[in-house]
Amino acid sequence: MTELRVGVVGGTRLPGNVRTFLENIRRLLTDAGHDLNCDLLIREGCGEDVDGYTPVDPGLSETERAIGTLRTLTQAVTTYANEQEPDLLWQVTKFPLHGCATTIAGRRTGTPVLTRFAGDNFNEFRFSEGVSAVKAFALNNLFGRVPVHGSERVIVLGPHGRSEIKRRNDDIPVTEIPQPVDRDKFSPVPAERERELARELGFPDEERIFLTVGRLTERKGMRTLVETAEELYGRGEPFRWYVIGDGPMRPELAATHGVEPLGRVDFVAMPDYYRAADLVVHPSLIEGLPNVLLEAAACGTPTVARNVGDSATAASASFEDDAELADLLTGEHDTATLGERFNPDRLREAYADALVETAGEK
Numbered sequence: 001m002t003e004l005r006v007g008v009v010g011g012t013r014l015p016g017n018v019r020t021f022l023e024n025i026r027r028l029l030t031d032a033g034h035d036l037n038c039d040l041l042i043r044e045g046c047g048e049d050v051d052g053y054t055p056v057d058p059g060l061s062e063t064e065r066a067i068g069t070l071r072t073l074t075q076a077v078t079t080y081a082n083e084q085e086p087d088l089l090w091q092v093t094k095f096p097l098h099g100c101a102t103t104i105a106g107r108r109t110g111t112p113v114l115t116r117f118a119g120d121n122f123n124e125f126r127f128s129e130g131v132s133a134v135k136a137f138a139l140n141n142l143f144g145r146v147p148v149h150g151s152e153r154v155i156v157l158g159p160h161g162r163s164e165i166k167r168r169n170d171d172i173p174v175t176e177i178p179q180p181v182d183r184d185k186f187s188p189v190p191a192e193r194e195r196e197l198a199r200e201l202g203f204p205d206e207e208r209i210f211l212t213v214g215r216l217t218e219r220k221g222m223r224t225l226v227e228t229a230e231e232l233y234g235r236g237e238p239f240r241w242y243v244i245g246d247g248p249m250r251p252e253l254a255a256t257h258g259v260e261p262l263g264r265v266d267f268v269a270m271p272d273y274y275r276a277a278d279l280v281v282h283p284s285l286i287e288g289l290p291n292v293l294l295e296a297a298a299c300g301t302p303t304v305a306r307n308v309g310d311s312a313t314a315a316s317a318s319f320e321d322d323a324e325l326a327d328l329l330t331g332e333h334d335t336a337t338l339g340e341r342f343n344p345d346r347l348r349e350a351y352a353d354a355l356v357e358t359a360g361e362k
Contacts (some may be wrong), residue, residue: 002356003035007086007101007111008053010042011094012069017291018093019050021118024180025351026052028344032352039082040169054078055152066099066139070101077105081355088112091147096121096140112361114354117161118179119288120309122168125287127219147245151362155354157289158310170248177350178310178341181294186271188300198276207238210329211277211301213292214269214284216247216261219227221283221306223249226256226323228283231326231343233257239329241281243313244273274299279329287311294338302333 009083022040029036031050039051043060058080058216064070081089089111091102094105099115106113107310121144125137147154148165153173157161162174189197195205203209214220226249229241241259253261274280280296280303287309294314296303304325314316316333340346 001361003037004088004355004359005037005084005086005091006039006355006359007056007077007080007084008038008040008043009073009089009093009098010040011073012043012060012099013046014042014050015093020182020291021092021179022050022053024182026050028180028183028348029352030297032348034352035306036352036355039080039084041077041087045117056084056285062208066097066135066143070097070143071099073098077102078249081105081109081111085248088152088283088355088361090114090116090355091151092116093118094118095147096144099151103147103150112357112358114153114155114267115147115151117165117288118157118287118349120160122163122164124286140175140355152279153354153358159311161288164189166342175179175350175354175355177347178289178314179291179294180347181291181298181338181342182342183344185205186295186298189275194267194275197272201273201276203242203276204240207240208282209276209278210241211240211244211273211279211296212241212281212283213244213273214282215245216243216249218249219285220247221244221285222247224283224306224325225259225281226252228329229256229259232329235326237330242277244270264357270295271299274292274301277301279304279333280315281325282311282315283325284308284311289314289361293336297336297338300335301336304328304333 037054038053044057048053049055059076089102089106091099095117103113120142124140125133128136148168153177154165157178165174216222238259243261245264250261253259274296279303282305287312293303302316304317305311307318307320316336
């Protein structure tokens with residue numbers, strides 16, 4: 001049995017998807033055959049304690065500018081590594097900024113660094129204009145070079161992530177491991193129970209039910225959703241499109257034929273929404289490997305997603321042109337199969353090996 005102390009870099013706050021990832025990883029690694037003591041480097045008082053992790057604030061503070069965040073995060077992680085002497089540092093979110101800070105801290109202290117590329121950061125500048133595009137490019141493609149060239153190993157979620165890292169440094173070890181999904185929480189139910197859930201949630205029996213989960217912004221594909229819903233309405237298709245999440249496009253969605261924005265929904269209730277839907281639609285313009293697709297598939301619900309990042313590896317069907325989506329939504333699709341690459345035993349072994357092997361670089 002290997003005993004490891006891991007410093008997991010969370011930063012000043014944890015996005016919901018990262019919190020879910022950490023919870024699932026801790027649950028998965030409980031039976032990995034290693035003694036893993038995980039510190040979560042997180043700003044004190046932000047209310048982000050996660051079961052199975054010891055919260056540590058080595059001097060984290062919020063700043064408005066990326067360069068300030070880089071400076072304070074680098075110093076905080078360096079302080080932690082010097083004082084606590086972990087076996088490795090693990091960046092799990094915000095690859096360019098947190099990955100850069102973690103890699104610099106690792107080099108300063110002689111601590112191995114494992115980074116995780118979970119989005120499509122190198123292409124984010126394409127969704128901004130003017131000065132904002134220049135800033136996005138600098139943040140993701142300049143700061144992002146540091147973990148690509150300086151960390152001991154990078155975890156990616158699928159073949160797209162691997163390609164993005166290898167294009168920038170073909171020599172760095174890359175391990176392809178998707179995030180786990182909680183199969184106890186997200187699981188299928190009999191068809192009769194699905195119909196009961198639909199009635200309990202107020203979904204109409206006579207219409208096909210679409211479900212989209214995400215922030216209500218153009219970047220998350222809400223413009224595509226609006227245009228597709230209006231096209232389906234114009235065709236006379238019987239559908240109701242429920243959207244979970246919040247954001248600036250909520251009023252426009254509410255004014256769109258057949259669309260009902262539900263706002264935020266408690267995460268505990270999400271499995272029932274997936275089970276009650278006929279089809280989960282994920283039109284986001286930029287992604288890594290969305291939890292939405294994995295959770296829906298685990299609940300037995302077919303999915304349609306834009307072919308970006310590694311989304312197509314976990315969707316029932318995918319599209320590249322917005323004009324394709326309406327026809328896809330009127331077709332029948334099987335549930336996406338979460339095959340061997342999502343097998344919990346395989347994921348447990350892969351994550352444990354990545355941690356142990358990276359720590360061995362010390």
